[in-house]
Amino acid sequence: MGEFELIRNYFAAAPCAQGGEGIALGIGDDCALLALPAGEQLAVSTDTLVAGVHFANPCDPFLLGQRSLAVAVSDLAAMGASPLAFTLALTTPTVDADWLQRYAQGLNAMAQRCDVRLVGGDTTRGPLSLTLTVFGRVPAGQALTRSGAQPGDLLCVGGELGNAAGALPLVLGQRTADATIAEPLLAHYWSPQPQLALGVALRGKATSAMDISDGLLADCGHIARASAVSLLIEQEALPLSAALLAFVGDDEARVAALSGGDDYVLAFTLPEAALAPLLAGGWPVHVIGRAATGQGVTLQDANGRDVTPRVRGYQHFHETP
Amino acid sequence: MGEFELIRNYFAAAPCAQGGEGIALGIGDDCALLALPAGEQLAVSTDTLVAGVHFANPCDPFLLGQRSLAVAVSDLAAMGASPLAFTLALTTPTVDADWLQRYAQGLNAMAQRCDVRLVGGDTTRGPLSLTLTVFGRVPAGQALTRSGAQPGDLLCVGGELGNAAGALPLVLGQRTADATIAEPLLAHYWSPQPQLALGVALRGKATSAMDISDGLLADCGHIARASAVSLLIEQEALPLSAALLAFVGDDEARVAALSGGDDYVLAFTLPEAALAPLLAGGWPVHVIGRAATGQGVTLQDANGRDVTPRVRGYQHFHETP
Numbered sequence: 001m002g003e004f005e006l007i008r009n010y011f012a013a014a015p016c017a018q019g020g021e022g023i024a025l026g027i028g029d030d031c032a033l034l035a036l037p038a039g040e041q042l043a044v045s046t047d048t049l050v051a052g053v054h055f056a057n058p059c060d061p062f063l064l065g066q067r068s069l070a071v072a073v074s075d076l077a078a079m080g081a082s083p084l085a086f087t088l089a090l091t092t093p094t095v096d097a098d099w100l101q102r103y104a105q106g107l108n109a110m111a112q113r114c115d116v117r118l119v120g121g122d123t124t125r126g127p128l129s130l131t132l133t134v135f136g137r138v139p140a141g142q143a144l145t146r147s148g149a150q151p152g153d154l155l156c157v158g159g160e161l162g163n164a165a166g167a168l169p170l171v172l173g174q175r176t177a178d179a180t181i182a183e184p185l186l187a188h189y190w191s192p193q194p195q196l197a198l199g200v201a202l203r204g205k206a207t208s209a210m211d212i213s214d215g216l217l218a219d220c221g222h223i224a225r226a227s228a229v230s231l232l233i234e235q236e237a238l239p240l241s242a243a244l245l246a247f248v249g250d251d252e253a254r255v256a257a258l259s260g261g262d263d264y265v266l267a268f269t270l271p272e273a274a275l276a277p278l279l280a281g282g283w284p285v286h287v288i289g290r291a292a293t294g295q296g297v298t299l300q301d302a303n304g305r306d307v308t309p310r311v312r313g314y315q316h317f318h319e320t321p
Numbered sequence: 322m323g324e325f326e327l328i329r330n331y332f333a334a335a336p337c338a339q340g341g342e343g344i345a346l347g348i349g350d351d352c353a354l355l356a357l358p359a360g361e362q363l364a365v366s367t368d369t370l371v372a373g374v375h376f377a378n379p380c381d382p383f384l385l386g387q388r389s390l391a392v393a394v395s396d397l398a399a400m401g402a403s404p405l406a407f408t409l410a411l412t413t414p415t416v417d418a419d420w421l422q423r424y425a426q427g428l429n430a431m432a433q434r435c436d437v438r439l440v441g442g443d444t445t446r447g448p449l450s451l452t453l454t455v456f457g458r459v460p461a462g463q464a465l466t467r468s469g470a471q472p473g474d475l476l477c478v479g480g481e482l483g484n485a486a487g488a489l490p491l492v493l494g495q496r497t498a499d500a501t502i503a504e505p506l507l508a509h510y511w512s513p514q515p516q517l518a519l520g521v522a523l524r525g526k527a528t529s530a531m532d533i534s535d536g537l538l539a540d541c542g543h544i545a546r547a548s549a550v551s552l553l554i555e556q557e558a559l560p561l562s563a564a565l566l567a568f569v570g571d572d573e574a575r576v577a578a579l580s581g582g583d584d585y586v587l588a589f590t591l592p593e594a595a596l597a598p599l600l601a602g603g604w605p606v607h608v609i610g611r612a613a614t615g616q617g618v619t620l621q622d623a624n625g626r627d628v629t630p631r632v633r634g635y636q637h638f639h640e641t642p
Contacts (some may be wrong), residue, residue: 024362028547029466030399030531031364031457038359041345043352044440046408046454050447078351087367089410089452119365122452126371131410131443131452133367136352145350210351226349 003095007123011088014104016111017118022084022137032119034085036137042084043136043143045075051128056172061099063190064130065106070192071213072132073114074264077199078211080144081136083116089131091124114194144202144209144268149227153207153269155289158195160241161216163188165260166248177247184243192264201283202268209268215259217309219267220297227269230294233258236302237288258299258309324416328444332409335425337432338439343405343458353440355406357458363405364457364464366396372449377493382420384511385451386427391513392534393453394435395585398520399532401465402457404437410452412445435515465523465530465589470548474528474590476610479516481562482537484509486581487569498568505564513585522604523589530589536580538630540588541618548590551615554579557623558609579620579630 011017012027019026025033036042049068051057069086076083088107092100111118116134167185169175176182195211202209208227212219216233224231235254244253269291270278278285289300299308332338333348340347346354357363370389372378390407397404409428413421432439437455488506490496497503516532523530529548533540537554545552556575565574590612591599599606610621620629 024461025464025466029468030396031366031402031464033400033459033464034363034365035461036357036363042355042357042363044355044406044408044454044456045352046410046442046452048410048412048443048445048447048452050412050445053445053447075351079354081352085365087365087454089367089369089454091369091371091450121367122369124369124371124374126369126374126450127448129412129447129450131367131369133365133408133410133454135365138354140345140356143346143352143354145346147350 004123004125007095007100010100011104011118011121014108014118016108020117023117023119026117026119032085034119034135039140040137041140041143043076043079043081043138044133045072046131046133047072047075048129048131057128061103062106065103066110066191068130068132069107069110069114070194071264072134073116073196074192074194074211074213076134076136077194077196078144078209078266079136079138080142080199080203080209081138082200083114083196084135084137085117085119086132086134087119088121090121091126091129093125093128114196142203144199144206146208146210146223146226149208149223149229149269149291151229151291151293153291154272154275154287155220155231155233155269155291156267156285156287157212157216157239158198158266159284160239161212161263161265162244162253162256162260163241164192164262165256166244166253181243181247184241185247189262194264195266198266198283201278201281205274205278206268206270209266212263212265212267213261215261216267217258217297217299223267223269224295224297227291228295229291231289231291231297233289233297233299235299235307237286239286325444325446328416328421331421332425332439332442335429335439337429341438344438344440347438347440353406355440355456360461361458362461362464364397364400364402364459365454366393367452367454368393368396369450369452378449382424383427386424387431387512389451389453390428390431390435391515392585393455394437394517395513395515395532395534397455397457398515398517399465399530399587400457400459401463401520401524401530402459403521404435404517405456405458406438406440407453407455408440409442411442412447412450414446414449435517463524465520465527467529467531467544467547470529470544470550470590470612471592472550472612472614474612475593475596475608476541476552476554476590476612477606477608478533478537478560479519479587480605481560482533482584482586483565483574483577483581484562485513485583486577487565487574502564502568505562506568510583515585516587519587519604522599522602526595526599527589527591530587533584533586533588534582536582537588538579538618538620544588544590545616545618548612549616550612552610552612552618554610554618554620556620556628558607560607
């Protein structure tokens with residue numbers, strides 16, 4: 001048995017690979033088999049993380065395990081889907097048992113938190129990279145897409161923005177900060193919490209949704225294009241954390257929130273009437289603007305002035321860290 | 322719009338990304354949505370190909386496009402599943418429009434042949450590699466697994482063995498050959514034909530199945546282990562092509578067939594009574610041995626002698642080309 005087959009067996013023995021509801025056949029055959037209840041559809045998304053591009057290398061493999069699954073599962077949250085399973089394609093230059101064990105532990109921790117099972121994958125030799133494909137269940141016709149926003153809808157986000165981007169100087173070791181500041185920011189970067197429950201709560205209420213991975217402005221641009229509406233964002237309404245404000249100040253915090261990326265917080269639109277029930281239900285919904293006729297995304301300051309930055313966030317390909 | 326988003330749009334416009342039955346939502350949102358008829362399960366498999374490890378670099382991107390999809394879809398054939406959709410995670414160091422166009426053309430050609438649709442993926446910068454995740458449909462309970470072989474079953478393969486391994490010196494430019502020899506061998510390497518129809522025909526007949534990617538001996542070892550049987554292979558029964566025999570001679574052809582890998586031909590077991598109907602139906606079924614009680618894989622020559630090689634084929638990780 002080759003060393004890469006040993007890795008496969010290792011992952012197959014991981015707690016998150018032990019099957020569950022909806023998984024008719026797990027790791028170990030040519031394919032896994034997923035079973036869906038009648039009336040449900042399968043949501044599918046694939047994400048690749050490349051060492052030195054999407055994450056610093058070396059880095060803590062436990063944290064990487066958590067983060068690699070979280071960013072993939074976040075796409076399920078954005079569709080209002082309930083996590084079912086995932087596959088892991090791991091490419092690694094060397095077989096380092098300690099690294100693999102800690103990576104698998106991080107993966108397991110996030111898999112348990114998201115209630116999702118490892119059902120297959122591939123392990124190959126090459127420059128370090130990870131491709132995760134995630135599967136979720138959603139009742140037919142109830143998935144949240146990017147294309148249904150209507151003029152007049154409220155534009156909302158599911159939590160504070162900019163924390164992960166603000167954490168980058170800490171991740172890269174370029175700056176330090178007190179634990180009260182560093183810990184919440186680093187936690188957001190390394191262990192983002194896919195807003196799965198919020199996504200499910202938004203079924204039948206939100207007219208469009210996505211998760212913020214490339215920065216608020218860039219991702220709102222995707223909704224605006226797909227829905228053929230314009231989106232107006234009120235700068236003063238951006239939810240910013242105390243830790244971020246203390247670490248980088250107001251101006252930089254705003255830039256991180258608008259263009260930083262890696263938030264994995266949901267952005268969505270909904271009719272005004274849908275807001276009160278969600279707030280009453282205790283859901284984290286922050287109204288930051290509104291949809292209108294037209295196209296594009298506009299940022300407005302407290303005086304109603306257009307302060308839209310010319311560069312709309314990161315390119316879809318993250319150069320750093 | 323960044324260059325990697327442009328690549329995404331480029332693939333989204335490809336013919337094989339234009340939706341189809343069972344695809345409720347294709348490329349362009351946070352997730353694709355797949356719909357399954359009641360009573361069917363979804364077969365899922367992931368394969369990674371790394372440049373310089375699983376394929377020579379540079380190579381013809383059209384041929385790589387064909388091959389990358391074929392080897393992934395072959396896992397659906399091995400389960401008796403009908404292809405539905407796939408995702409492509411492409412990591413590339415540079416954006417080369419000509420390379421991408423030719424790769425997409427090869428991918429399209431194989432997608433059309435296999436009747437499978439591109440529904441999503443990711444495009445990132447990094448060392449060249451491809452991860453394809455394929456999805457197929459199979460009636461619940463009818464998937465072919467590796468674990469059902471019974472003592473007394475016939476061991477069969479779906480076609481000639483060793484052609485792809487025999488083609489390697491041609492692929493790597495180490496040898497040349499007349500077109501009558503080179504063309505069929507290279508075609509087998511670059512454009513393997515997933516045995517999808519055979520897989521479907523074997524539903525309810527084969528007791529176990531897999532596709533031969535690591536070499537007959539190694540892959541029969543997987544069936545033997547999963548089914549808790551032994552498998553006896555008759556060396557003289559191995560189906561070898563005229564081109565392979567002419568190119569490398571009897572002995573090397575046999576080694577290629579037993580240990581070469583990359584055949585993507587089905588290996589399967591079935592009760593003796595199931596053989597005649599399959600042969601009468603014109604299916605390419607070659608009986609090469611038999612399952613028995615015990616464990617492991619044994620190779621036997623025409624005189625009944627045990628001639629099992631000590632090294633059972635490639636490691637699961639292919640060092641070349």
